[in-house]
Amino acid sequence: xxxxxxxxxxxxxxxxxxxxxxxxxxxxxxxxxxxxxxxxxxxxxxxxxxxxxxxxxxxxxxxxxxxxxxxxxxxxxxxxxxxxxxxxxxxxxxxxxxxxxxxxxxxxxxxxxxx
Amino acid sequence: xxxxxxxxxxxxxxxxxxxxxxxxxxxxxxxxxxxxxxxxxxxxxxxxxxxxxxxxxxxxxxxxxxxxxxxxxxxxxxxxxxxxxxxxxxxxxxxxxxxxxxxxxxxxxxxx
Numbered sequence: 001x002x003x004x005x006x007x008x009x010x011x012x013x014x015x016x017x018x019x020x021x022x023x024x025x026x027x028x029x030x031x032x033x034x035x036x037x038x039x040x041x042x043x044x045x046x047x048x049x050x051x052x053x054x055x056x057x058x059x060x061x062x063x064x065x066x067x068x069x070x071x072x073x074x075x076x077x078x079x080x081x082x083x084x085x086x087x088x089x090x091x092x093x094x095x096x097x098x099x100x101x102x103x104x105x106x107x108x109x110x111x112x113x114x115x
Numbered sequence: 116x117x118x119x120x121x122x123x124x125x126x127x128x129x130x131x132x133x134x135x136x137x138x139x140x141x142x143x144x145x146x147x148x149x150x151x152x153x154x155x156x157x158x159x160x161x162x163x164x165x166x167x168x169x170x171x172x173x174x175x176x177x178x179x180x181x182x183x184x185x186x187x188x189x190x191x192x193x194x195x196x197x198x199x200x201x202x203x204x205x206x207x208x209x210x211x212x213x214x215x216x217x218x219x220x221x222x223x224x225x226x227x
Contacts, residue, residue, distance in 0.1 A: 004158070033214070042217065042218075042219045042220065043159075043205065043217040043220075045214055045215070048214060056214070091158055091159070093158075093159075100147050100209035100210055100211060100212065100213055100214070100215075101147045101164075101166040101167075101209070103149060103161045103164055104159075104161075104215060105161070106151075106158030106159040106160070107158050108156070108157050108158045109156075109157075109158050111156075
């Protein structure tokens, strides 16, 4: 079975450019999560959706970040304009349903470098 | 509020030795606990989870963890380390209506 699929795997761009990260969750999963991983701050939850609706976006660092989930099989995380401090690995994860006992399944991440 | 503390950012063992990775949690309500493993350039992979029931939980690749409420701990063990176990390991907690809170991670180094 296909896992969580993220694209691109690597992205290098100059500061000020718009960046769009994409995620396809596991089919049938109703909850989707976006995380950011850095050496300094570890793994941070940015936003999560349940049934395509954003539930908690308190982790989104600032207005330059936005996320959408137009349907059950696709989500995007957009940064506009991008800054060097946004460089990190961004992970998407999905779980079968909402609930604190539900394990999350992670994609392989997008390694983002902002020059 | 909930939190996770992983003692030791790096743990080194010899191949064949016991692996012990420590995790302590804080939660005001009964927690659900998870261990994840991350290999280089990959996402996190679920090793095992404790939700309810038996406090000794067995996972993939020969790992197990024991939930000890009195010690607020969920340490990860494996009787005999293999070179392929070298990776970063994350403990995570969730409780009530909250999402997962991850620890800072422990890098396991295995020497021949």
